[in-house]
Amino acid sequence: xxxxxxxxxxxxxxxxxxxxxxxxxxxxxxxxxxxxxxxxxxxxxxxxxxxxxxxxxxxxxxxxxxxxxxxxxxxxxxxxxxxxxxxxxxxxxxxxxxxxxxxxxxxxxxxxxxxxxxxxxxxxxxxxxxxxxxxxxxxxxxxxxxxxxxxxxxxxxxxxxxxxxxxxxxxxxxxxxxxxxxxxxxxxxxxxxxxxxxxxxxxxxxxxx
Numbered sequence: 001x002x003x004x005x006x007x008x009x010x011x012x013x014x015x016x017x018x019x020x021x022x023x024x025x026x027x028x029x030x031x032x033x034x035x036x037x038x039x040x041x042x043x044x045x046x047x048x049x050x051x052x053x054x055x056x057x058x059x060x061x062x063x064x065x066x067x068x069x070x071x072x073x074x075x076x077x078x079x080x081x082x083x084x085x086x087x088x089x090x091x092x093x094x095x096x097x098x099x100x101x102x103x104x105x106x107x108x109x110x111x112x113x114x115x116x117x118x119x120x121x122x123x124x125x126x127x128x129x130x131x132x133x134x135x136x137x138x139x140x141x142x143x144x145x146x147x148x149x150x151x152x153x154x155x156x157x158x159x160x161x162x163x164x165x166x167x168x169x170x171x172x173x174x175x176x177x178x179x180x181x182x183x184x185x186x187x188x189x190x191x192x193x194x195x196x197x198x199x200x201x202x203x204x205x206x207x208x209x
Contacts, residue, residue, distance in 0.1 A: 010066040011137075012058035019059055021066050026053035067137065095131070096174055098181040101206050108147050108155035108201040117152040118199035122188055124150075130183035130203055132157070134166070134176055147201065149183060154201050165207040181205045 010021045027050045036043035057064050108130075111118060121128065131148045138144035143166045145157040157165055169175050186200040 009069040010056070010058070011069045012063055012066050018069055021056040022059045022062075024053075024055055024057045024062065025050050063139075096172075096177060096179040098179060098205050100182055100204050102204070104204065104206040105202040106161065106205045106207065107158070108203065109158045110155040111200050112198060114152070114154045115199060117149075117154055118185060118201070119188075121149055121152065121154070122185055122199060128183040128185070129180050130154075130201070131178055131180045132165070132203075132205075133178050134169070136176070147183075147203070149201075157207070161207050168207055 008020070009018060011018050027046065032043065032046050032050060035046050055064055056066060058066050128149050133146040133148060135144040135146050136142050141159055141162065143159070143162045145162045145165055146153055147155050147157065156162070166175075169177065169179070182204040184202055184204075186202055187197040188199050189197050191197055
């Protein structure tokens with residue numbers, strides 16, 4: 001169950017979204033009411049348990065790893081990930097575009113969570129450019145690299161690939177910067193059982209170069 005939380009803006013270290021969080025409470029209000037009406041003690045126990053599970057979560061992905069947007073570490077991360085650093089002339093540096101390999105198809109992982117976004121991209125039927133967004137605040141992996149296409153999150157680099165990609169960024173003087181490359185969708189075809197195959201994403205990128 002979700003309710004609107006306070007008005008404080010938060011940053012999600014899992015999906016990178018910013019905005020007001022929601023309050024998530026486990027369990028069912030219907031079950032709670034039934035227990036109170038029929039069994040007072042179990043109802044009390046159930047209510048106490050539900051209150052103990054209440055937590056603020058990201059309104060976009062439901063993750064608990066949210067941080068006040070005004071904190072110094074979030075401001076630094078947003079600046080490095082969303083606003084290219086200015087060069088000596090004061091002009092913003094363009095997003096670095098990785099050269100096409102035409103031979104390497106780097107798979108993105110976690111696409112099962114983003115099938116609705118992938119279906120939308122498939123309907124658009126256009127050439128795709130993926131943005132690789134480092135997430136140093138990700139609570140599960142500080143080397144995590146989120147993949148977004150047309151501002152839609154579609155997955156992440158695999159853990160080993162993300163670690164190697166981070167080293168590549170360091171070597172190129174691009175540490176913490178958002179970069180981009182060509183991408184294409186896989187799947188979406190009809191299977192022998194009549195169901196549709198899930199969509200996947202591959203990148204024209206070699207993180208080991």
